Amino acid sequence: MSETNSNLQEIPAQELKEKVITAIKQVYDPEIPVDVYELGLIYEISVYPVNNVYILMTLTSPNCPSAEFIPSEIKDKIQQIQGINHVELELTFDPPYTQDMMSEAAKLELGFL
DSSP, X not given: OOSXXXXXXXXXXXXXXXXXXXXXXXXXXTTSSSBHHHHTOEEEEEEETTTEEEEEEOOSOTTOTTTTHHHHHHHHHHHTSTTOOEEEEEEOOSSOOOGGGSOHHHHHHXXXX
16 A cells, blocks of 8 residues: 555456455454355445445454454455555444345355255
């Protein structure tokens, strides 16, 4: 992130969103062998000019022992994407997380299907 706004080349929004999802999929809840994206912890990914990213996410519970670790790791992974300007991550518990938010792949991995 040493580049200034004037030196950034805008990455097409869909391409940047795909890179963000790939980065998020590298982050795992240490108690669950599934990445946080497939767990359904990511509520929103928005891409704004010039290469600014907003993430709205939750955790499996407000008392999650990884509450500080997971959001900071997600933000760090996104900031490592070449060309990223700024990452804002907001944590919410509304709506509360449920297992219904998991992808089919996550449910299969955890034996829920």
